[in-house]
Structure formats: structure tokens, C-alpha cells
Amino acid sequence: MTVLFDFKLVFTQIPRILRYLPITLEIAAASTVFSLIIGFLVALIKIKKIRALSQIVSFYVSFTRGTPIIVQLYTTYYGIPMILQYINRRYGLNLNVNGIPPIVFALVALALNDGAYTSESIRAAILSVEKGQMEAAQSIGMTTFQTLKRIIVPEALVVALPSLGNAFIGMIKGTSLVFTCAVVEMTAAGRMMASRNFRYFEMYVSLAVIYWVITMVVSRLLLLWEKKLKCNERQVPGLDQSARAQEMV
Amino acid sequence: MIKVQGLKKWFSSNQVLKGVDLTVADGGVLAVIGASGSGKSTLLRCIDFLETPSEGRITLDEVSFDVKKARKQDVQYMRRHTAMVFQLFNLFKYKTALENVTEGLLVVKKMTRTQAVQLAEYQLEQVGLSDRMAYYPNQLSGGQQQRVAIARALAMDPKVILLDEPTSALDPEMIADVLSVIQRVAKSGRTMILVSHEMHFVYDISDRVMFLDDGLALEEGTPQEVFGAPKHERTQQFISRVNLNNNYVI
Numbered sequence: 435m436t437v438l439f440d441f442k443l444v445f446t447q448i449p450r451i452l453r454y455l456p457i458t459l460e461i462a463a464a465s466t467v468f469s470l471i472i473g474f475l476v477a478l479i480k481i482k483k484i485r486a487l488s489q490i491v492s493f494y495v496s497f498t499r500g501t502p503i504i505v506q507l508y509t510t511y512y513g514i515p516m517i518l519q520y521i522n523r524r525y526g527l528n529l530n531v532n533g534i535p536p537i538v539f540a541l542v543a544l545a546l547n548d549g550a551y552t553s554e555s556i557r558a559a560i561l562s563v564e565k566g567q568m569e570a571a572q573s574i575g576m577t578t579f580q581t582l583k584r585i586i587v588p589e590a591l592v593v594a595l596p597s598l599g600n601a602f603i604g605m606i607k608g609t610s611l612v613f614t615c616a617v618v619e620m621t622a623a624g625r626m627m628a629s630r631n632f633r634y635f636e637m638y639v640s641l642a643v644i645y646w647v648i649t650m651v652v653s654r655l656l657l658l659w660e661k662k663l664k665c666n667e668r669q670v671p672g673l674d675q676s677a678r679a680q681e682m683v
Numbered sequence: 684m685i686k687v688q689g690l691k692k693w694f695s696s697n698q699v700l701k702g703v704d705l706t707v708a709d710g711g712v713l714a715v716i717g718a719s720g721s722g723k724s725t726l727l728r729c730i731d732f733l734e735t736p737s738e739g740r741i742t743l744d745e746v747s748f749d750v751k752k753a754r755k756q757d758v759q760y761m762r763r764h765t766a767m768v769f770q771l772f773n774l775f776k777y778k779t780a781l782e783n784v785t786e787g788l789l790v791v792k793k794m795t796r797t798q799a800v801q802l803a804e805y806q807l808e809q810v811g812l813s814d815r816m817a818y819y820p821n822q823l824s825g826g827q828q829q830r831v832a833i834a835r836a837l838a839m840d841p842k843v844i845l846l847d848e849p850t851s852a853l854d855p856e857m858i859a860d861v862l863s864v865i866q867r868v869a870k871s872g873r874t875m876i877l878v879s880h881e882m883h884f885v886y887d888i889s890d891r892v893m894f895l896d897d898g899l900a901l902e903e904g905t906p907q908e909v910f911g912a913p914k915h916e917r918t919q920q921f922i923s924r925v926n927l928n929n930n931y932v933i
């Protein structure tokens with residue numbers, strides 16, 4: 435009789451699954467980069483209250499937040515080819531509808547989904563930067579762009595990093611859904627492997643272990659980064675805290 | 684020389700400046716006094732274009748323009764050649780004292796890092812902070828922060844330095860240090876427009892005093908004239924009130 439739960443297999447098959455780790459991380463990283471760009475633009479549009487665009491981005495945010503990610507993945511997967519076909523018919527073009535690499539659908543859906551969430555944290559973070567920081571920069575002659583780049587964004591990043599970090603971790607886990615777009619990353623590869631020996635349970639346990647370790651490592655790195663950004667909370671150079679407290683009195 | 688003519692400023696329908704004229708010669712120190720809400724901060728902020736003035740004319744050395752037709756380069760010219768010292772210091776939070784001073788030198792003046800650091804170190808020494816260069820703002824006392832802010836402003840070598848109540852957010856025991864730094868800056872021949880409630884200090888440091896009342900420069904003269912023999916009733920009231928409050932005799 436075969437064993438009920440093949441404990442060893444949980445670990446021995448991990449290396450085979452890990453061959454798909456790069457694709458998982460690539461999807462997560464690329465979608466996060468695009469989602470940050472989308473989120474930043476949406477945040478700026480909302481902060482600057484750009485009339486026409488504000489309405490559009492509000493709709494985008496509310497629609498994206500109000501629909502499940504899996505539905506969004508499917509709509510992207512079926513929707514993009516349909517839009518291309520429409521363009522082909524309408525303008526008499528001959529765009530290759532079937533030639534789109536599946537990963538494109540995954541990236542579009544994940545980035546659009548995540549961008550709606552990160553836009554809110556980015557907006558809140560930018561608004562949390564004191565007005566005086568901007569004025570100080572302007573009063574010494576820095577341009578708006580220089581101020582944004584060198585003062586506002588770095589300060590906003592300190593505030594936004596915890597929630598952006600969570601979004602990135604969510605994104606890593608979210609990649610496990612992109613099989614819906616015919617992309618083979620870790621989870622999809624695992625399912626295929628398991629379909630050969632019917633050890634589905636072992637496979638999902640292996641996947642759980644891998645995702646857990648990855649998110650642990652990533653959150654540790656994010657904490658380190660956060661600490662580095664909060665440079666002003668480090669100890670005063672050449673003075674211990676008690677001496678400093680005395681001095682402040 | 685800086686010259687402001689007929690400066691007006693509305694915040695929507697609320698007129699805060701009602702046609703202010705002022706001239707400060709090179710090396711001159713103009714003090715602006717007046718009650719809370721009379722428009723002192725707004726006046727300084729309009730000169731630095733932190734607020735957009737509604738009407739009037741501004742002349743700073745060879746550049747002169749109507750504020751209604753101010754082009755981007757006029758605004759940039761004013762910001763580059765004036766520097767503001769704020770009531771609440773406004774130091775860059777995540778930059779050390781040294782980095783606060785080098786920032787404008789690197790980004791606006793395009794100095795090399797070596798040049799910028801050298802100049803910043805010199806400016807911080809001048810305000811007595813050579814041992815605090817690597818400190819972040821939250822690791823400095825209010826008085827130290829304000830002195831960094833003054834060093835940051837001076838490092839830009841502005842034609843005019845604008846100070847908006849630089850000591851009013853400080854604990855009493857820190858005020859003297861900051862005032863003596865400002866005094867030295869004035870003596871060094873830097874053109875200055877100062878808003879302050881420290882009347883004794885204003886009397887000592889300025890060569891002209893302007894009394895701003897409800898958006899109008901009601902009276903202007905030497906400190907001796909304005910404090911000793913104020914012409915307008917409202918100036919008299921204001922002077923007598925602050926004298927009583929501050930409990931000192933000129």
C-alpha cells in the first residue's frame with residue numbers, strides 16, 4: 435500500500451519547483467514596477483485635482499477595488515485579444531492577436547490591480563510630507579521637479595514603504611493566480627507535476643513552504659530598508675542617548 | 684537693492700496686502716512689525732513667491748517685473764536670490780545639518796561635492812555648529828535647527844535674506860544664540876527683511892522699521908522715529924502695547 439502522506443516528497447520535489455521561481459519573481463517585480471508607476475501617476479492626478487482625469491482615475495480605482503483579481507485576470511486574458519480584433523476590423527490592420535505572449539496579460543492585470551491600491555498609499559504618503567519641506571526647497575531655488583525628486587518622494591517613501599512592501603508581498607502571492615492567463619510559474623508548474631503522480635497534497639504543502647520562506651525573506655529585507663531610510667532615528671554620532679537627553683534639557 | 688511697489692495680495696476675496704511699498708538698500712536691514720494677521724508673513728512670502736502676489740512691481744537689482752506678468756524665470760530669479768528663514772525652521776527631515784546646507788549648493792548652484800561641503804562646513808562653523816554637522820534635525824534643539832536654517836540660507840549667497848519670526852518658536856533660553864547669529868549676519872552687510880516680535884532686537888538691529896497694519900504700511904522710519912515718536916495713533920497703540928508686554932524701556 436502506498437503511504438498516505440509522502441513527507442519526504444514535500445522536500446525532495448522543492449528543487450524541481452524552484453526552477454520556476456525566477457519566473458514568479460520576474461512577474462512580481464515587473465508588475466510591481468508598473469503598478470508603482472500607475473499608482474504614482476494616479477496619486478498625482480488626484481492631488482493636483484486634474485479635472486477630466488480625476489473622474490477617470492476615480493472610476494478605475496473603485497472598479498478595480500470592487501472586483502476580484504481572478505475576474506480581472508480573465509477579463510484581461512479574453513479582453514485584450516478582443517480589443518485587438520476590434521482594432522483590426524475597424525482600421526483594417528492585421529495585428530497578430532494570437533502572438534501575444536501570455537505573460538503580457540498577467541503583467542497588465544496584476545499591475546492594474548495593484549496600482550489601484552498603491553495609488554492610495556502613495557497619495558496619503560505624499561500628502562503627509564509637511565508643506566514646509568516643499569517651501570524650504572523652493573525658497574533656495576530648487577525647481578518643482580528637483581523638489582519632488584530629492585525631497586518629497588524620498589520623504590513620502592519612508593511613510594509609504596510599509597504598505598508598498600505589503601503590496602509587493604501580496605503581489606508575490608498573487609502570481610500564483612496567473613495560470614488563468616496560461617502563464618506557467620511555480621504554482622502552475624507544481625499542479626502539472628502533481629497531475630503525473632497524483633500527489634497534489636504534497637505539492638501544495640511544498641508550494642506553501644516555498645511561498646512562506648520567500649515572503650519571510652522579503653519582509654526582512656523590507657524592514658532593513660525601512661530602517662535605512664529612517665536615518666534620522668539612528669543614534670546621534672558620538673553621543674549616547676542619555677548624554678543627548680541631558681543636552682536637550 | 685530690493686524694491687517693492689504697490690504689492691497687493693488677495694486670498695480669494697480676502698485682501699491681505701493692500702498696496703505695500705518698500706525699498707531696502709544694499710546692506711540695509713528692514714524690520715516689519717505689526718499685529719498678528721496684518722500680513723507680515725504674506726509680504727515676505729510674496730517676495731519669495733511662496734505665495735503668488737496679485738498685483739505690484741518687484742525690483743531686485745537689475746531685474747524688475749510686474750508681478751502679474753511674472754514669467755517662470757522671474758519667479759526662479761527671485762527664489763534663487765532671496766532666501767527665507769522660517770518660523771518653524773523647515774529643515775529637510777532626512778538630511779543631516781551638513782546635507783541641509785549642501786543641498787541647494789549641489790542642486791541649484793551645481794557646485795562639486797567638495798566645494799559644497801567646504802562651503803557648508805564654513806557656514807555651519809559661522810553659526811557655531813561645527814560639532815553638529817552629522818546630526819539630523821530631530822537630534823538638534825530648536826535653536827540649533829534655526830541656526831542650521833540660517834546657514835542654509837546664507838550658503839546660497841542670497842541678495843536678500845528674509846526672516847519670518849525666526850525666534851518665535853524657540854524656548855527663551857535659545858533665543859539669544861539665534862539673535863546673535865542674525866545680528867552678525869546683519870553686520871556682515873547682508874541685505875535683510877526681518878519680521879519679528881522681539882522689539883528690543885528690532886530696535887537694535889534694523890536701520891528702517893515698517894509698521895504694517897491691516898495690509899498697509901502705515902508708517903516707516905528709523906527705529907528711533909517709529910519707536911520713539913510714532914506718528915499714527917495705531918502705531919502708538921501697537922508700540923505701547925508691545926512695550927508693556929515685553930516690559931522694557933527703550
Ligand SMILES: Nc1ncnc2c1ncn2[C@@H]1O[C@H](COP(=O)(O)OP(=O)(O)OP(=O)(O)O)[C@@H](O)[C@H]1O
Nearest residue numbers: 694697699717718719720721722723724725726848
Ligand atoms: N494661504 C492662505 N489662505 C488664505 N488666507 C490666508 C493664507 N495665508 C494667510 N492668510 C490670511 O492672511 C492674513 C494675514 O496673514 P499673515 O500670516 O500674513 O499675517 P502675519 O502678519 O504674519 O501674522 P502673525 O504675526 O500671526 O504671523 C490673515 O488674515 C490670514 O488668515
Ligand SMILES: [Mg+2]
Nearest residue numbers: 723724725847
Ligand atoms: Mg506671520
